[in-house]
Amino acid sequence: MNTLELLDRLIAFPTVSRDPNRELIAFVHDFLAARGIEAQIVATPDGRKANLFATIGPADRPGIMLSGHTDVVPVEGQSWSSDPFRLRVEDGRAYGRGTADMKGFVAAALALAERAAGRELSTPLHLALSHDEEVGCVGVRSLIERMEQAPVRPHMCIVGEPTALRIATGHKGKLAARATCCGVEGHSALAPKALNAIHLACDFVGVLREQQDRLATEGARDPDYDIPYTTVHAGVIGGGTALNIVPNRCTVDFEIRNIAQDDASQILNRLMDGAAKLVEQRKGAFPQADIVVDVVNTYPGLATPADAPIVDFVRLLVEDPATFKVAFGTEGGLFDSRLSIPTVICGPGSMDQGHKPDEFISLDQLASCDRMMDRLLDRLAA
DSSP states (O other), rough: OOOHHHHHHHHSOOOOTTSOOHHHHHHHHHHHHTOOOEEEEOOOOTTTEEEEEHHHHHHHHOOEEEEEEEEBOOOTTTOOSTTTOOOOOEEEEEESSSSIIIIHHHHHHHHHHHHHTTTTOOSSEEEEEOOOTTTTTHHHHHHHHHHHTTSSSEEEEEOOOOBBOEEEEEOOOOEEEEEEOOOEEEGGGGGGSSSOHHHHHHHHHHHHHHHHHHHHHHSSTTSSSSSSSEEEEEEEEEOSSSSEEOEEEEEEEEEEETTSSHHHHHHHHHHHHHHHHHHHHHHTOOOOOEEEEEEEEEEEOOOOOSSHHHHHHHTTEEEEEEEEEESSOOOOHOOOOOOHOEEEOOOOOOOOOTSTTTTTHHHHHHHHHHHHHHHHHHHHHH
């Protein structure tokens, strides 16, 4: 099967992060098995989702790992011109949810595996497919735990997120958290006698914005990013039950996306200090006042040196030797920090098309990715 045929099959699996991905993983497992390639499946405890890891070639030495995620973002609320889970090829583009992010790369990697199965490799090819990347690189962690116990680990890793086949050497880290703001309920006609948790949450958002302003004006800089500094962002606020009730609880979901020079935990500590001051100002009149901050998820950034061997190696595979850094996160930071596997990000398509209605990848990008994979195969067989 060629890359476009495989992409057609992969898009047909509606692997939104909230839903199982086992049918897609079973398809990949059977596809590899039919070509004599053994694959390990690392399932979640409830069996609904799974990662997959496979090696083509000699298993007694480290090789090059191609890593991709199998989940996609939802399509609800988006106006698509056609069924998002049925590949549509038109005017030099392949449309469908996940074409750019990032089943196009997964399809190219599987097509490479088929070609590699017919070659004698001196260096192995590793394939790593994970679940729940879109919700914080959650699924790959169990695969990493399995790899930590393996006698041989990959020598290098290419994460195939869409970069238009340019070499990305880094991305920011992320810390996601929830602040639960506790007030005192009451009748809205007597609002000053109560403590409005929504108002308290808004004050905490003010703390977030003050920290963001400080980072933007005084913080460290990395000019390789479009936004060259660490960002703080509030994404979801929830509270209140009725207009005539002063709410006693409100939550604020927020995130920190930090460049390598900044420590997200130190920034979180400053935010918690600000929250503590807000609470202290209200404790005298309202002892129940509180702001509790819980970290929901974190993943490390990636900062591979531009002169690292992995960068030099991938330059041999692509047409554009320049490097840059991407705004979005990947599992690459986890591979680097937990397994010491040098990693870059390089895949077909553009994130400008990801997460949108009528998501697409150009056929030219898929063809260029196939050429990159052929160059990789030649080096693995050398």
